[in-house]
Amino acid sequence: MTRKFAIWAAPAALALGLAGVTGVSAATVRNRPAVSTAQAAASSTDDYIDPGPYQRRLDPLVGTWKAVKYNYILGGDGTPVVSHDITVRTRWITKTGGRFLQEQTEGTLAGKPYYRLGVLGFSNVDRRYEWTTFDSVTPTAMTYRGAPVSGFPSVLSIPGTFTDPGLLGPAGRTIAMRTVITLKGHPAFDLYFTEPGQAERLVDRVVYTHRIR
Structure with missing residues (x-):
């Protein structure tokens, strides 16, 4: 066998061997387009990068809403300060490819102007909802990171911590917090704090009453 024939025969034999094992013809093996490492990596990461059903789960929040806000910290004695003039505008941020929601809440709180900007999204890699306000x-930024989810919950429970600037007691303490977001019916955002040595308590609640547009 000449060297030229030997070089040709090796890949041909490999192709025939594969055909015998898999039932695929040698010609198919030879003519099959190669898949680069980059293409394979891109295919395997599509589910991590592209928005999907977990992002779509947040669609009921989209719109401009009238809402009522209950704040239990300012009220004291378990009686909340209630704001009836709250407007919430929630939109998908199109420049992120529809990966994140932007929420803007405006109105008054205890007679003073109130504003909140929030960003809500889902990490496909961590399989968790993430919320920052x-x-x-x-x-300070209030940052929440949920536990990995399974199924498609209609209520999201997203915990976090923040450093108390002196609103609840001595400044500098780490306060555990949790936002519970109800997606069905009238959407609602409930905020809970757990101060050191105390039980968790509801400190703020925003209930969407009706969509304006």
């Missing part, structure tokens, strides 16, 4: 009351 910035408002006109608290001088």
Whole structure:
């Protein structure tokens, strides 16, 4: 056997061997387009990058809503301060490819102007909902990271922590918090705090009463 024939015969024999094992013809094996490592990696990560059903689960929040806000910290004695002039505008951020919701809440709280900006999304890699807010009351970002979810919940429970600036007691304490988001019916955002050595308590609630548009 010449060297030229030997070089040709090796890949041909491999193709015939594969055909014998899998039932695929040698010609099919030879003519099958190669899949690059980059293509394979892109295919395997599509589910992690592209928005999907867990993002779509947040669609009921989209719109402009009238809402009522109950704040139990400012009220004291378990009686909340109630704001009836709250407007919530929630939109998918199109420049993120529909991966994140932006929420803007405006109105008054205890007679003073109130504003909150929130960003809500789902991490496909971590399989968890993530929620971050910035408002006109608290001088720090409030960041929440949920536990991995299974199925498609209609109520989201997303925990986090923040450093108390002195609203609840001595400044500098780490306060555990949790936002519970109800997606069905009238959407609602319930905020709970757990101060060191105390039981969890509801501190703020926003209930969407009706959609304006």
